[in-house]
Structure formats: C-alpha cells, structure tokens
Amino acid sequence: MTDETVQPADVSRRKILLGTAAAGVALAGGIPSAMAANKSAATRKEFDGKTAFITGSARGIGFACAQVLAGNGANIVLFDIAAQIETVKYPLATVDDLANARQQIESLGVKCLAIQGDVRDRKAIENAVAKTVSTFGSLDFVVVNAGITQVGRLEMFDDASVDTVLDVNLGGAIKTIQAVTAQLRKQKRGRIILMSSVTGRAGSSVFPVYSATKWGMIGLAKSTALALGKDNITCNAVCPTIVHTKLLDNEYILKALIPQNPTWAAMSAGAKQMRHILPVGGYEPVHIGNTVRFLCSAESELISGDVFDVGAGLNAQWPA
Ligand SMILES: NC(=O)c1ccc[n+]([C@@H]2O[C@H](COP(=O)([O-])OP(=O)(O)OC[C@H]3O[C@@H](n4cnc5c(N)ncnc54)[C@H](O)[C@@H]3O)[C@@H](O)[C@H]2O)c1
Numbered sequence: 126m127t128d129e130t131v132q133p134a135d136v137s138r139r140k141i142l143l144g145t146a147a148a149g150v151a152l153a154g155g156i157p158s159a160m161a162a163n164k165s166a167a168t169r170k171e172f173d174g175k176t177a178f179i180t181g182s183a184r185g186i187g188f189a190c191a192q193v194l195a196g197n198g199a200n201i202v203l204f205d206i207a208a209q210i211e212t213v214k215y216p217l218a219t220v221d222d223l224a225n226a227r228q229q230i231e232s233l234g235v236k237c238l239a240i241q242g243d244v245r246d247r248k249a250i251e252n253a254v255a256k257t258v259s260t261f262g263s264l265d266f267v268v269v270n271a272g273i274t275q276v277g278r279l280e281m282f283d284d285a286s287v288d289t290v291l292d293v294n295l296g297g298a299i300k301t302i303q304a305v306t307a308q309l310r311k312q313k314r315g316r317i318i319l320m321s322s323v324t325g326r327a328g329s330s331v332f333p334v335y336s337a338t339k340w341g342m343i344g345l346a347k348s349t350a351l352a353l354g355k356d357n358i359t360c361n362a363v364c365p366t367i368v369h370t371k372l373l374d375n376e377y378i379l380k381a382l383i384p385q386n387p388t389w390a391a392m393s394a395g396a397k398q399m400r401h402i403l404p405v406g407g408y409e410p411v412h413i414g415n416t417v418r419f420l421c422s423a424e425s426e427l428i429s430g431d432v433f434d435v436g437a438g439l440n441a442q443w444p445a
Pocket of ligand 1: 180181182183184185186187204205206207208217218219242243244245270271272273293297320321322323364365366367368369370371372373
C-alpha cells in the first residue's frame with residue numbers, strides 16, 4: 126500500500142496564505158495586528174515545517190516517535206513493511222496498523238504519508254525518500270528504527286533466521302542511511318537517530334544475534350556522524366531497555382523468557398527488579414519518543430556520534 130492521498134504542499138506559500146488569512150480575521154474582529162502576530166508566534170510549534178522519516182513506524186517505538194514529533198508540528202512519513210516475514214516468529218505490523226497509525230498522526234494536525242516498504246530494499250527506501258521530498262520539500266529527521274528480534278541460544282538459530290535479523294536490523298539501517306544521505310548533504314542539515322538497544326551496550330546470552338546487530342548500529346551511528354558531520358548532519362544512537370511493544374509482548378518471546386508465567390506483567394516485574402535504581406519496570410514507547418525529540422531539537426545541535434541510554438537507572442551499575 127502506498128498512500129497517494131497527501132497533496133504536494135508548498136509549505137512557504139501555505140504559511141503566507143495562512144498568515145494573510147489570520148491578518149484578515151484580526152482586522153475584521155478589530156484585534157490589533159501586533160496581537161495577532163504574537164498569538165501566531167505563541168501557537169507556533171518547535172518542528173513546524175519540518176519532516177520526519179521514520180522506519181518501522183506502523184506501531185511501537187517508531188509510532189511513538191512519530192506521535193511526539195507530530196505533536197511538535199513535524200510532518201511525518203511512516204515507512205513500514207506492514208506484512209509478515211516468514212522467518213520472524215511473532216506478528217509484525219499489518220496494513221491496518223499502518224493505516225491506523227496514519228490516521229492518528231493526521232489527527233494531530235500535521236500531514237502524513239504512509240508507505241509500505243521493506244528496509245532490506247534500498248530502492249524502496251530511495252523511492253520513499255524521493256516522495257517525501259517532492260511532497261514536503263525537505264527531509265529533516267530520519268529515525269532508523271525498523272527492527273526484529275529472535276530469542277534463544279546462538280547455536281539453535283537456523284541460517285535463514287540469522288540472515289533475516291542481520292539483513293533487517295543492520296542491513297536495513299545501512300540502506301536507510303545510504304538512501305537519505307544525498308538529500309541531507311544537499312540540504313546541509315539533518316538529524317539521524319538509530320534505534321540501538323541495551324543489548325547493543327552489553328552482551329546478551331538470549332538475544333545473541335540481535336545484540337550483535339545493535340552493537341553494529343552504534344558503530345554505524347558513529348561512522349555516519351564522522352562521515353556527515355562536515356555537512357552539518359548529526360547522527361546518534363538511542364538504546365531503549367525493556368519497552369512495552371509487540372516486539373517483546375508476544376507469546377513467542379514471553380514463553381521463551383518466562384515459561385512459568387509468560388505475561389507482560391511478569392516481564393515488567395523482572396525489569397523492575399533488574400534495574401535496582403528507578404522504580405519502573407517495562408516502560409512506554411513515548412519515553413523513547415521524547416529522547417528522539419530532544420535529538421531533533423535545536424538544543425542538541427552539537428550532539429553527534431553519541432549514544433543515549435534510556436535505562437531508567439540500569440546503566441548506573443556499569444563502568445563509565
Ligand atoms: N521494545 C523494546 O523493548 C526494545 C528495546 C530495545 C530496542 N528496541 C528497538 O526498537 C525498534 C522498534 O521496536 P519496537 O519495540 O517498537 O518493535 P515493534 O515490533 O512493535 O515495531 C517494529 C516495527 O518495524 C516494522 N518492521 C519490521 N521489519 C521491517 C522491515 N524489514 N522493513 C520495514 N519495517 C519493518 C514492523 O512491522 C513493526 O511495525 C527496533 O529496532 C527494536 O530493536 C526495542
């Protein structure tokens with residue numbers, strides 16, 4: 126499904142027209158025009174006129190990033206496979222999830238493109254980027270978020286399953302960055318955020334291949350920061366720990382990790398025990414959305430090549 130319903134927008138022209146309309150209303154109602162101007166400055170949002178391209182955004186963390194950025198005024202491009210991959214043992218997002226996500230983003234008052242595509246397909250991402258730029262005029266924020274997981278001992282995974290995790294998580298991240306680089310360089314600005322993981326900071330005996338891809342994403346974030354920094358493009362990695370999404374809250378994962386009580390409540394309680402510090406267990410995706418918002422904001426313009434752990438205190442026990 127490729128969404129064709131969003132009309133190409135000349136953002137600057139639209140702003141002028143809206144400004145003219147606002148001034149007309151102000152005069153008709155007898156409000157001094159300076160007051161009207163102040164009002165529009167007060168309602169202006171941080172990311173008005175910006176565009177965010179987010180992979181794996183039909184649900185979960187990617188969708189939460191979309192909600193937070195849209196809530197701050199950014200137009201959104203949702204890019205998601207919205208279909209099952211045979212070797213993945215839990216359900217991925219569906220076409221309905223993607224359509225529903227688009228509706229929810231539009232209800233926040235911004236424009237949204239929903240594009241069904243696979244991050245393993247560089248051409249599909251390039252086409253989506255071209256459509257993003259022709260529709261919205263720029264590409265400001267790229268959230269490299271699409272990912273899958275598998276659970277178990279390293280030696281039990283078959284080749285196809287290993288290849289899929291490598292191809293989606295790491296290959297997909299590489300292809301996404303390859304597909305956006307020319308546009309960001311041309312603009313001489315942009316923010317790229319890669320979704321790594323706590324398993325990209327420490328090893329994991331139960332998520333070994335997944336963990337390897339998440340370590341790889343940190344290397345990719347740092348290399349990208351080095352390669353694109355001179356063009357005023359930042360690149361950072363974010364490491365969530367245990368977040369309440371369908372990546373973990375599904376029968377396949379819960380049965381493997383907590384066979385005696387395969388529930389999200391048990392998983393979350395385990396996370397709370399593991400952290401020792403802040404009194405939280407598994408947390409909500411919006412916490413990652415807020416971190417991504419910061420990395421897109423003016424306040425973080427000099428932060429690049431860094432790794433942001435949203436560990437709720439977990440990392441306090443690690444060496445610096
Ligand atoms: N949930 C957690 O606790 C957690 C922790 C650390 C890191 N992460 C990372 O956060 C990211 C988002 O995960 P989530 O928890 O929201 O999971 P999720 O399964 O809810 O969302 C992942 C999304 O990616 C999409 N997707 C999968 N393969 C794709 C492909 N080949 N092309 C395009 N889209 C694809 C899925 O359809 C889904 O909508 C992942 O990279 C994951 O590894 C999650």
